[in-house]
Amino acid sequence: MSDPCLFCRIVRKEIPSTIIFENDHVVAFRDIDPKAPTHVLVVPREHVSSLNDATDGAMLGALLLAAAGIARTEGIAESGYRAVINTGGDGGQSVGHVHVHVMGGRRLAWPPG
Ligand code: 5GP
Ligand code: ZN
Numbered sequence: 001m002s003d004p005c006l007f008c009r010i011v012r013k014e015i016p017s018t019i020i021f022e023n024d025h026v027v028a029f030r031d032i033d034p035k036a037p038t039h040v041l042v043v044p045r046e047h048v049s050s051l052n053d054a055t056d057g058a059m060l061g062a063l064l065l066a067a068a069g070i071a072r073t074e075g076i077a078e079s080g081y082r083a084v085i086n087t088g089g090d091g092g093q094s095v096g097h098v099h100v101h102v103m104g105g106r107r108l109a110w111p112p113g
Helices: 006-011 057-073
Strands: 019-022 026-030 038-044 081-084 100-104
Touching: 006 026, 006 038, 019 057, 026 057, 038 057, 057 081, 057 100
Parallel strands: none
Antiparallel strands: 019 026, 026 038, 038 100, 081 100
């Protein structure tokens, strides 16, 4: 049976995406419905449903270090950006595989809606 997790399938390249960075721990690809000029998702290769289920500090560190590196290569590190982990229903999480949104290239409102 095929894996029902969308991001696991993207990690395995069973579903096409625009991958901009990958290493042993994470894969980063462009969001299919970008909400900012740069909108990249960074996901661990290993399936973890949400931040609530994350126990591996090295994996979480790898996600954030990759996010910062992507901000640099996307040219938004100096202008500023946001690294966001939506978690659960009220947090707006719609895909059950933990991911960091890296968003920038425009002024982002605060607080979010
Ligand atoms: P969440 O709402 O869980 O925080 O973020 C999920 C993100 O995944 C959304 O921004 C959505 O646009 C993106 N997304 C959903 N399906 C796909 C897909 O098939 N490919 C890509 N690249 N992004 C997707
Ligand atoms: Zn998954």
